[in-house]
Amino acid sequence: MASSFAGKRLSKELLKMHEHLPPGITIVKSDALDEWQMDIRVLDDNPLYKDQTYRLKFAFSDKYPIEPPEVQFIELPSTSDTPRPIPMHPHIYSNGIICLDLLGQSGWSPVQTVESVCMSLQSMLTANTRDERPPGNSEFVAYNRRRIRDINFVYEDDNV
Amino acid sequence: MFPTLPPPPTPRAFLSDVPLRFITPPSTRKRKAAEAAIADDTLPLLKSATKAAHTRNATSTSLSDTPSDKDEKKKEKEKENTKQQDKLDIEHLTGFVSSSSSSVGQSQCPKKRGIATPATTTASMDSDDDFMSDMSSDDFLGTQGSDDESIGEDFGDLDTGFSDDKELISHQRQPFEVEFKVLDPPEIEREQLAQINNVAAILGLPPESAAILLRFRRWVQQERLIEEYISREDEMLEEAGLGTKCQGVAKTEVVNDFMCEICCEDGPDLETYAMRCGHRFCVDCYRHYLSGKIKEEGEAARIECPGDNCHRIVDSRSLDLLVTDDLKDRYRELLTRTYVDDKENLRWCPAPECQYAIDCSVKQRDLFRIVPTVVCACKHDFCFGCSLKDHQPTPCLLVKRWLQKCEDDSETANWISANTKECPRCQSTIEKNGGCNHMTCRKCKHEFCWMCMGLWSEHGTSWYNCSRYEEKSGSDARTAQQKSRASLDRYLHYYNRYANHEQSAKLDKDLYLKTEKKMTSLQSQSGLSWIEVQFLDTASQVLQQCRQTLKWTYAFAFYLERNNLTEIFEDNQKDLELAVESLSEMFEKPVPELAELKVDILDKTAYCNKRRVILLSDTAENLSKSKLIH
Numbered sequence: 001m002a003s004s005f006a007g008k009r010l011s012k013e014l015l016k017m018h019e020h021l022p023p024g025i026t027i028v029k030s031d032a033l034d035e036w037q038m039d040i041r042v043l044d045d046n047p048l049y050k051d052q053t054y055r056l057k058f059a060f061s062d063k064y065p066i067e068p069p070e071v072q073f074i075e076l077p078s079t080s081d082t083p084r085p086i087p088m089h090p091h092i093y094s095n096g097i098i099c100l101d102l103l104g105q106s107g108w109s110p111v112q113t114v115e116s117v118c119m120s121l122q123s124m125l126t127a128n129t130r131d132e133r134p135p136g137n138s139e140f141v142a143y144n145r146r147r148i149r150d151i152n153f154v155y156e157d158d159n160v
Numbered sequence: 161m162f163p164t165l166p167p168p169p170t171p172r173a174f175l176s177d178v179p180l181r182f183i184t185p186p187s188t189r190k191r192k193a194a195e196a197a198i199a200d201d202t203l204p205l206l207k208s209a210t211k212a213a214h215t216r217n218a219t220s221t222s223l224s225d226t227p228s229d230k231d232e233k234k235k236e237k238e239k240e241n242t243k244q245q246d247k248l249d250i251e252h253l254t255g256f257v258s259s260s261s262s263s264v265g266q267s268q269c270p271k272k273r274g275i276a277t278p279a280t281t282t283a284s285m286d287s288d289d290d291f292m293s294d295m296s297s298d299d300f301l302g303t304q305g306s307d308d309e310s311i312g313e314d315f316g317d318l319d320t321g322f323s324d325d326k327e328l329i330s331h332q333r334q335p336f337e338v339e340f341k342v343l344d345p346p347e348i349e350r351e352q353l354a355q356i357n358n359v360a361a362i363l364g365l366p367p368e369s370a371a372i373l374l375r376f377r378r379w380v381q382q383e384r385l386i387e388e389y390i391s392r393e394d395e396m397l398e399e400a401g402l403g404t405k406c407q408g409v410a411k412t413e414v415v416n417d418f419m420c421e422i423c424c425e426d427g428p429d430l431e432t433y434a435m436r437c438g439h440r441f442c443v444d445c446y447r448h449y450l451s452g453k454i455k456e457e458g459e460a461a462r463i464e465c466p467g468d469n470c471h472r473i474v475d476s477r478s479l480d481l482l483v484t485d486d487l488k489d490r491y492r493e494l495l496t497r498t499y500v501d502d503k504e505n506l507r508w509c510p511a512p513e514c515q516y517a518i519d520c521s522v523k524q525r526d527l528f529r530i531v532p533t534v535v536c537a538c539k540h541d542f543c544f545g546c547s548l549k550d551h552q553p554t555p556c557l558l559v560k561r562w563l564q565k566c567e568d569d570s571e572t573a574n575w576i577s578a579n580t581k582e583c584p585r586c587q588s589t590i591e592k593n594g595g596c597n598h599m600t601c602r603k604c605k606h607e608f609c610w611m612c613m614g615l616w617s618e619h620g621t622s623w624y625n626c627s628r629y630e631e632k633s634g635s636d637a638r639t640a641q642q643k644s645r646a647s648l649d650r651y652l653h654y655y656n657r658y659a660n661h662e663q664s665a666k667l668d669k670d671l672y673l674k675t676e677k678k679m680t681s682l683q684s685q686s687g688l689s690w691i692e693v694q695f696l697d698t699a700s701q702v703l704q705q706c707r708q709t710l711k712w713t714y715a716f717a718f719y720l721e722r723n724n725l726t727e728i729f730e731d732n733q734k735d736l737e738l739a740v741e742s743l744s745e746m747f748e749k750p751v752p753e754l755a756e757l758k759v760d761i762l763d764k765t766a767y768c769n770k771r772r773v774i775l776l777s778d779t780a781e782n783l784s785k786s787k788l789i790h
Contacts, residue, residue, distance in 0.1 A: 005423065008424075008425070009424055063448075063456075066448050067456075109468040109469070110466045111421045116468075
């Protein structure tokens with residue numbers, strides 16, 4: 001359970017998002033203060049992501065927003081009422097883990113919000129043209145048992 | 161601050177006044193003659209190397225003080241005087257104070273001197289290169305001059321048999337030794353501060369900004385920093401996260417209509433703070449942010465503004481204003497840590513719990529020709545270049561390669577050597593774990609006979625029964641195989657000796673722990689005084705040190721080309737090895753015999769030490785001229 005510091009901040013964020021949300025972003029679940037779920041869509045007609053909606057899971061520690069939240073895509077099977085695949089992207093592993101400096105300790109700024117993270121991910125998808133997974137995807141997915149915050153990503157690619 | 165400071169050498173004071181110095185027992189005299197003979201025997205081979213002549217002087221003149229040598233010494237003594245101060249440092253730190261240096265009247269308080277001469281560090285940094293070239297030419301002569309005397313004195317003391325035997329491992333600077341200084345945390349902080357204030361004064365910046373600049377440029381030489389600053393002031397300030405010109409004092413404010421972007425809190429009396437970048441947050445959030453960075457992430461020198469994409473660095477004044485005292489201590493500690501990490505001439509002592517750093521001017525790029533062994537105030541001796549335990553005379557690069565090789569190879573190599581052969585065509589290693597002699601290499605499909613290594617096709621109809629030893633293809637294959645086995649054997653030769661000394665050093669260490677017990681029991685059994693039984697302690701230390709050196713000589717020899725210098729190196733190695741083994745043997749004798757053996761042990765100890773010094777000096781000199789490895 002998030003502490004009052006994180007809790008206060010999150011409830012304010014929620015309040016603000018209920019007032020206004022940018023296009024393509026919707027709140028799915030925000031009843032608990034330590035885990036939220038959001039849906040995002042890509043707005044332009046990038047053929048890779050056209051007509052798809054993706055589900056994001058945010059996990060907050062009680063040091064949020066000093067510490068970044070853990071953010072990853074989650075998958076709902078195509079047979080469900082709301083199918084949610086994992087988007088194809090050279091920085092998104094097939095288990096939904098995202099390699100983005102913004103979400104790491106060094107790239108994170110406490111000024112970021114759930115909303116701004118969603119927007120960053122939207123634009124990360126929009127800008128992508130490569131229909132591929134990160135190199136070493138299968139090994140990573142098969143062997144990674146670490147929590148997201150303990151993975152040492154190397155952010156070497158500034159283009160995508 | 162210096163808990164390991166050696167006690168002032170009071171018992172020696174009266175001893176050195178006693179004119180016993182030149183009373184030499186016959187046995188010692190004989191040995192000296194023998195030693196001189198050895199020195200004359202091995203060293204003329206080094207004629208090509210000019211420096212070698214000096215080494216010879218160093219060893220033989222000490223035994224027979226001829227008048228001409230004395231003249232030379234006088235001259236060298238003059239040169240030496242200027243360097244005396246630094247040498248004293250070394251002696252002090254290593255805890256061995258020789259009588260020659262105490263007569264110069266050194267202060268007994270190294271701390272004080274540390275404060276008195278902070279300029280030496282900065283000065284030597286500026287002229288590192290001069291210093292290096294200095295060391296490789298004049299200095300060697302200089303130290304040798306003083307060396308003559310010290311060795312003479314060692315023997316004098318030795319022969320009286322009463323004095324502090326520790327002098328046998330006295331630390332005059334030899335060609336294989338480097339100059340260094342031990343710094344404690346307050347000294348490091350003072351040094352840092354002095355540089356910051358200096359740069360601040362020159363550039364007309366507030367000290368905290370100068371500190372950021374220096375940290376940003378990873379504490380480069382001040383001249384370079386200042387030059388760069390003058391030529392591109394604005395860009396540099398921007399890059400360092402200082403933005404444009406700084407002004408004003410750091411203070412928290414209450415601002416109208418403010419909402420903190422971190423906690424989304426607003427309120428009429430919310431205390432806020434912004435650095436000069438203007439990103440304003442409430443003091444609470446700022447505090448949270450900074451403590452997270454300092455405590456959780458261990459950051460200090462490069463904490464950026466919490467604002468998104470703002471690279472302005474939080475300066476120490478802002479920090480002082482915002483964080484609690486316990487964090488400030490941690491912050492300063494972290495700053496000191498990055499300072500030492502950033503400076504090329506500083507390195508932390510790697511011993512556990514040790515808080516000292518070493519200041520040494522040997523450059524990374526010179527490590528192929530210098531092995532900079534340093535000794536911390538905590539007595540830990542390590543290599544300044546790579547932080548590993550002392551590995552004289554082998555350069556860091558080879559040490560790294562050797563350790564890597566040992567890790568990968570040694571066990572495997574032993575097994576391979578015993579159990580496998582190589583495919584005569586592709587050299588793949590093959591283990592025959594059953595079946596007949598008809599081998600088909602899985603890799604290149606070459607078919608051969610396991611017994612004679614020849615082509616299987618030449619075996620005709622004599623299946624499964626090799627009687628064709630004379631076939632050409634077979635003998636060729638066997639020669640090739642022998643070659644590759646020879647290189648493996650060569651490696652194992654050196655490895656086994658290396659490992660043996662490592663093992664023996666471990667055993668000797670156990671012995672060292674028992675030494676004290678031995679000393680006590682020797683004292684009670686023979687009626688010798690505590691000072692008189694010190695020779696055992698000295699012998700044990702010398703034994704340790706020599707084993708350490710020997711161990712690394714084998715790793716070193718593995719990489720040496722076969723030439724005359726290598727031969728001399730191996731002769732030196734052999735001499736040291738023999739000396740060490742015989743000392744080791746004496747050392748293990750039962751306690752009642754030790755008292756009788758005292759003179760022999762003393763002699764052997766001195767001899768071992770001298771062999772070690774000769775080996776290391778020789779190697780260091782050749783190494784510094786890049787004669788040994790290419």
